[in-house]
Amino acid sequence: MNKPSDKKARMRIGWVTFIALGVLTIVEFFISLYIRPSTPYLIVTAVIKGWLIISYFMHIAQVWRRDKDSK
Amino acid sequence: MTTNTLHSSRFSQLYINRLGLWLFILSESVIFVALLFTRFYLLGVERAPEINQTIGLIITGLLLVSSLTAYRAEVHIAQGNRKAFMNNILATILLGIVFLIGVGIEWSEAFDHFPPGTLFGTVFFTMTGMHAFHVLTGLLLLGLLYLRGTQGAYSKNDYWGAEATIKYWHFVDIVWVFFYPALYLLS
Known part of the structure; x- marks a missing residue:
């Protein structure tokens, strides 16, 4: 995790996640404008966004990969 | 074998810390899930x-x-880049403050259109109020993080305090990911 190449990779993951979140936010905004009923689609986009944050920003996998990540 | 030895042999302190934080986040999320259910119970999809x-x-x-800036701060401190860490924490704090100002503006308009006495007003002010309170506590923690950072705390080998605060900030973001469509977009 402390190697420079790891840093680049993690930064890239951060940017890709952020862009995906931004795109999904715009998508859900347009869903609310043009699709009726919008509720099922909005729930799906919100769940995907939540999963992206939990997986890539909060690193939930650390909980079950303790040997690799723990110091 | 003492209890401490048993724990250190199977779990590192960091792992225990992380697990505890996730349990805390899980318990906090119950409040917000309850608010979401209340919103749908009272208003349907209106x-x-x-x-x-x-x-x-x-x-x-x-x-x-x-x-994103909070995530970048964590990556930087994991590499021992304190300056970039501090800059990103500061950016996160500023963005959080602007978010709260935005909520304040929204509230001033909401008081005119759907005051707390109305059904939607009750739901809106409760949900955004509870979330804004958590943003505020997140900002206080980030401020403390920044202050301790200026005093030389945290390094690439010891940054659990930073990691925990940043994870909490992401949690506040996740809550909004669900509250935003529930309050602004459903129809």
Whole structure:
């Protein structure tokens, strides 16, 4: 995790996640404008966004990969 | 074998810390899930047509950007780059403050269109109020993080305090990911 190449990779993951979140936010905004009923689609986009944050920003996998990540 | 030895042989302190934080986040999320269910129970999929969509979209964007800067701060401190860490924490704090200002503007409009005495007003002010309170506590923690950072705390080998605060900030972001469509977009 402390190697420079790891840093680049993690930064890239951060940017890709952020862009995906931004795109999904715009998508859900347009869903609310043009699709009726919008509720099922909005729930799906919100769940995907939540999963992206939990997986890539909060690193939930650390909980079950303790040997690799723990110091 | 003592209890401490048993624990250190199977779990590192960091792992225990992380697990504890996730349990805390899980318990906190129960409050917000309850609020979401309450919203649907009371209002169905209706929302107030007067709600300010522009402010909603802007403050959502601000919170997403703040999650990126918080993430970058964690990556930088993991590499021992203190200056970049501090800069990103400061950016996160500023974005969080602007988010709260946006909520304040939205509230001032909401008082005119759907005051707390109305059904949608009750739901809106409760949900955004509870979330804003958590943003505020997140900002206080980030401020403490920044202050301790200026005093030389945290390094690439010891940054659990930073990691925990940043994870909490992401949690606040996740809550908004669900509250934003529930309050602004459903129809």
